[in-house]
Every structure is written in C-alpha cells, then in structure tokens.
Amino acid sequence: MVSTYLSYKMYTSDLSKSVARTLSDPQVSREQTYYRDNIGKVTSVDDFLKDQRLYSYAMKAYGLEDMTYAKAFMRKVLESDLTDDKSFVRKLVDQRYITFARAFNFTTTGDVASGTTIAQDASDEEDTVGLYSEQRVRKGAAVAAEVEYYQARIGSITTADQLVSDPRLFSFALKSFGIDPSTASEATIKKVLTSDLSDPDSMANKLNDSRYRELAAGFSFESDGSVPAGQTAQTAAQRRDTILLHYEATGNGTSPAAAAFKSQAYAELMAGVTSVDDVVNDDFLKTYAATAAGLDPILLSPLTLREVLTSDLSDPDSLANSLDSYRTLAEAFNFNTDGTLDDGVPAQTAAQLDNFADGYIENYDNKVVSTEEQETSYYKLAMSEVKSVDDLLANAKLYNYALKAFDLDPTQESASKIKQVLKSDLSNRDSFANKLGDSRYTALAAAFNFGTDGEAQGAIRAQITHSKSETITRYTVTLGKEEADQARGKTESEYYNQQIDTITSVDELLKDTRVVAYIKKAFGFEKESISDQTLRQILTSDPFDSKSFVNKGANTKYRDMAAAFNFGADGKAQRIALGEAQDKDERIRTQDMYIRQTMEEQAGSQNEGVRLALYFQRKASSIVSPYSILADKALLQVVLTALALPDSIAQAEVDTQAKAISKRLDVADFKDPAKVEKFLARFTALYDVNNQQTSSSPASILLGQQQGGVISDALLSSIQATKLRF
Structure with a gap:
C-alpha cells in the first residue's frame, strides 16, 4: 500500500x-x-x-x-x-x-x-484640482500671447476695415467689451466702430446696448472708417484700457500675466500723476495701490485713501501711523499733507514703484490663492454628495469649477451638451464625447464616474477595499517582531494603502518599486526571482480561465495574486462592480x-x-x-x-x-x-x-x-x- x-x-x-x-x-x-x-x-x-x-x-x-x-x-x-x-x-x-x-x-x-458609488475618485479629484489651479496660469499665458499680438498690430491699424478683416484683432476687441465674436456681424461692428456717439441715430446708440457704445468709445475711427491724420486706431490709453478689459472679460484677470500687465499700466499712469486726487479718483490706481499695500480695495474708501496718502508720518497720531498697512501705503508715495507734490518730485520714485509692484504681485497672488483654496475646499466637500450628473449640473459652483479645470468656458457651454459629455461611454468610439473630436470633452468625461444613465458608478480601482486590506494583512504577518521591522512595515503599509488607489494600470504599478516590493513580500515572492514580465502576466490573467497564465503552472501563489487585483487583460484597472452578492x-x-x-x-x-x-x-x-x-x-x-x-x-x-x-x-x-x-x-x-x-x-x-x-x-x-x- x-x-x-x-x-x-x-x-x-x-x-x-x-x-x-x-x-x-x-x-x-x-x-x-x-x-x-x-x-x-x-x-x-x-x-x-x-x-x-x-x-x-x-x-x-x-x-x-x-x-x-x-x-x-x-x-x-x-x-x-x-x-x-x-x-x-x-x-x-x-x-x-x-x-x-x-x-x-x-x-x-x-x-x-x-456598494459605494462615487462621482469622482480621489486621484481624478486631485487631477481636477490641479488642472483648475494650473488653468489660471495656463489660460493667462495664452491670453498674454493674444495681448502681445494685439499690442504689436493695433498701432499699424489706420482703418476700421483693417481691424475687422484681422480675425485675431477683431476677436480680441469684441471679447474685451463682452461681445461674442462668433455671432457678431462684421458689417454691424464696422458701423459701430464708425459711430458718432453724439448722434442718437448712430449704430452704436441704436443697438441700445452699452457694450457697443463702449466699443465705439474705445477706438478713434472717423465716420468714414479712417483715423485722424498722424494717429492710429487707438490712443495709448484706449489700448491699455482695452487690454485690461480683455483680461477681465475672458476670466483671466487673476492670472500672473494680468498682474504683470497691470503693474506696467500702473507705472505708466503714475508717471502722469500730479496730485493725490489723481490717485484717489482713478479706480484702477486706487485698486492697485490698496492691493499692493495689503488692503482690501473694496473696503478702502476714497476719503480714507486720501487721508492716508496725505498723512504726516512724523505725527504718531496721524491715520497712516494707526495701522501698519496704512503706513506702508503712505511711505510708498511722496504727497504733501495738502495732496500736492514738490517741484521735481514724482508721486513715486522708480525704487518706490519697484517695491510697490513686488507688494502688489505678492498680495495679489496671496488673495487669488486664498480664493482658489476656498473654491477647492468647497469643490471637494460638495463633490462627496454628488450621486448623478444632474446633481453636478444643479450646483453652479461645482459645474463652473469642473469646466474651468478642463479649459471649458461655463458661459459658452450648454448644460445639455455637458450632460451628454459626462454620460458618454469613452470605450465607444461613437459616444457623444468622442464624436466631438475635442480632447477637452473626453478628458472631462474621463475625470468622472458617471454611467450612460447619468448615475454615479463604482470607482476604477486596482484593488477593491477588502482585497487591499487582505494584502496588507498578508504583508504584516511576514514582518519580524523587532520594533524597527514593525515600524518600517507600518510605513510601507501606509504608503501602499494610499498609493494603490491611485494606480490605474499594471504599467503604473510596475513603475512604483515600493509597491512592487510590497506585493512580492505580501504574496511570498520576496526571496524568489520574479521578473516584471512575470508579474505582468500574473496581474493580467483571468483566474476564471483555466487556460490563463496563473492556472497553468504549479505555483498557486500566482493565482492568489491575480485574484487579489482588479486588472483586465489589457492591463488597465477595472471599475468596481456594485450590487453583487460576491465580489x-x-x-x-x-x-x-x-x-x-x-x-x-x-x-x-x-x-x-x-x-x-x-x-x-x-x-x-x-x-x-x-x-x-x-x-x-x-x-x-x-x-x-x-x-x-x-x-x-x-x-x-x-x-x-x-x-x-x-x-x-x-x-x-x-x-x-x-x-x-x-x-x-x-x-x-x-x-x-x-x-x-x-x-x-x-x-x-x-x-x-x-x-x-x-x-x-x-x-x-x-x-x-x-x-x-x-
């Protein structure tokens, strides 16, 4: 026997x-x-x-x-x-x-x-937040390129026809004054640009829209479309105001490029200041000065600004000495207590202008970042409650945040179109988002976990929650009893716990050597020579298929590893199935x-x-x-x-x-x-x-x-x- x-x-x-x-x-x-x-x-x-x-x-x-x-x-x-x-x-x-x-x-x-549905998983949320933060700089840089083109070309324009026939100048000018160039008639705009604003029957006045009157006032064209002899389409002041308006109108007023241009414009305007009233009565100068000194322009009244700028700094009881930011503001100017300037003394010296510009950039950026952080905090909190596309579209702050992150203008997009985009199945070449042929829409759709019914789905994960927990348990039992081993194991487990949720493919997993080492140890391969290629074969195998790689050999640990992960045959992490009796x-x-x-x-x-x-x-x-x-x-x-x-x-x-x-x-x-x-x-x-x-x-x-x-x-x-x- x-x-x-x-x-x-x-x-x-x-x-x-x-x-x-x-x-x-x-x-x-x-x-x-x-x-x-x-x-x-x-x-x-x-x-x-x-x-x-x-x-x-x-x-x-x-x-x-x-x-x-x-x-x-x-x-x-x-x-x-x-x-x-x-x-x-x-x-x-x-x-x-x-x-x-x-x-x-x-x-x-x-x-x-x-099961737990999620409209956006942590990694996609962080990517969206990152894109939202970057878009301020990115879009500002793109607009700065248009500003550069505008500045280089507008000085050579001598007729309204020349402006209208240049698509970039035409678009820039109209956007600056809040007019959509895609729907505007060139013939109508030409008549607006050549309007006599004192004539109530002129095109700019007949349209009964302040935007068109402001557009006409922003240029120097005669009624025949020409400009006065020796002049150009815009004066220096008109050009500066148009550019400032453009940054704001396109939503780029908070970009670094806009801040740099505002500092340049401020310096140019300050060269012509002869009294404190020139600053107090100019909203642009007042806003810039308040921001540079760390004050809120909205809360700083013209009366207070005048009193600060004309304070006697040698008087401890003066208004300027009552607050550090007030003193900083007063020290940046050279006004006398009556608001005048001494002969030959500028309102601000070159050194004062440079220091003021530094203060403006710093405080301006801090304010923008603070606002951005508040918007991001709200986005993260509110997104946790979103269960459908309709929930997202119903919240204007969330909707605007998401679209801006992907370089889409919320004012130019219809909610019905965005709804179709978010419901698109990107694996289907004929889905709505794919057929638009614009990577911004496919990126937006990919950032969310909505199904074709508009409802939130399970997240895409390399491991489901309890498989991840079991992997961590497997790893933990391999650790030595020494305090150093336990401490090191805890650190690695914390890293794995966080990192595995961000991995969306086998390729990403194999690039992270700490994750690979963790998995090998957890599944008993620490002392074995196992190549990345073998790991790839294991992780992309179907444990249910008797002919798959993990079911052919004698090593049962291969099958255990394959069962613990959620990758498809293509190496991509799959969506967690919901509502099933067994995972x-x-x-x-x-x-x-x-x-x-x-x-x-x-x-x-x-x-x-x-x-x-x-x-x-x-x-x-x-x-x-x-x-x-x-x-x-x-x-x-x-x-x-x-x-x-x-x-x-x-x-x-x-x-x-x-x-x-x-x-x-x-x-x-x-x-x-x-x-x-x-x-x-x-x-x-x-x-x-x-x-x-x-x-x-x-x-x-x-x-x-x-x-x-x-x-x-x-x-x-x-x-x-x-x-x-x-």
Missing part, C-alpha cells in the same frame, strides 16, 4: 494538476459552472438560501457542509453586522462562520449591499475552496491521513496560537499524532492542553512552508504507524462533522458561543 506521505505528495507536488483532475469530474465541473453563472443573480439572502445548489456549494467550500440543513442559523450568520462585536456571528467561537459571512455582501436586512475575488476564493474541499474529500475516501495532511497544509498559515489548534478537531488530530500525544489529553483543561502543545512546537513555524512540510512528513509517518490495519477511515473527523440527527438553531447558537480562546 502506498504510504500516506507519498499519497499526500502526489497531490501537492503539482496542485494545479490535482485541481485539474478534480475538475475533470463531470459533477464537480457542473457545480463549478453553475455557481459561477448564477451567484451574480442573487439579490438577497432569500435568493441564496432558496437556490440549494448555490447554497450547498458555498457551504461546502467553507467547510460548513455539515451545517447546510441549518438555514435559519445560517441566515443569522449572513445577516450579521460584521462591525458589531455583539452581532450574532461575532459571538460565535468558530471562525468559519465569520469568514463565510465576509465572503458575501449581504446587509442586516438580507439584501445585497448596493470577484471572493467568487474566486469560494470556487477555489470548493475544489480544494472536494479534492481533500476524494483523497480522504482512499486515506483519511492524506485528507488530514492536505487540510493542515491549507490551514497552517492561519494558526496563530495553540488555541487555534484546539478549536479545530482536524488540526488537533494532526498535531496530537505528529507530537505523539495521547488522545486522552483532550480530557484536560484547555490551558493545560495549550501548554502541552506549546512545549513541543512553535506555531510561528507554520508560516514557513518548508517547516510545514517537515511537520507533515512526521505526521504522515506516525499516522501510518498508528493505522497499520486500515487504509482509510469511514468517519470524517474534519471540522467536527456531524454523524446524524438534527440540532436545533438555539442549541447550535449555544454550542458555537462556547467561550474558547484563540
């Missing part, structure tokens, strides 16, 4: 082949297919319990086959609140039940949890466990020792103390046999049994596969010695399997709640 050890090794030397042999059984294959095809249809605990094939399959997978009859008991298990220490399942000693409950997404009401990784785990249970069962029909050895090999890494062994009859049988302890020890106190086991073995060794194999070699040898007369045992001792009779739910609860320590 073949020894127990050799029989055991026949199964474990190539587990993939052993699994394949098990699956070759038509009945096993049928049950496997049925479970895979139907678990996704379950919407409640009722559905699950009513489908006997699904329910029985899952119960067997988790070693609970003997409890299949106890549906009322199992309902309580599945409907338990896993976060509540006082819930039904958390009170049970046998950890198989909580493991079973965690494998499904049932709520305390028996429904399938709907992808739990479905894989359930099916793997079913096959393993079946394989062990088949092995046990020939030799119960092989079944015990296979079971111990599977459970070894989960043993955390002698109490873990004492709580599991199959594990205890293996340990008692391997340590040559008498069965009578089971009659002793639990603590006495634990001490007896602790003296003879270190459970930490069971984290090392090599030591587990050595332990099982000893077990199988002693098992054969103890069972010379029989090759198999008809009674299954695995997991305390019931041999007959039906136990009431109340008694089951009482038994399972018996207090043992783990």
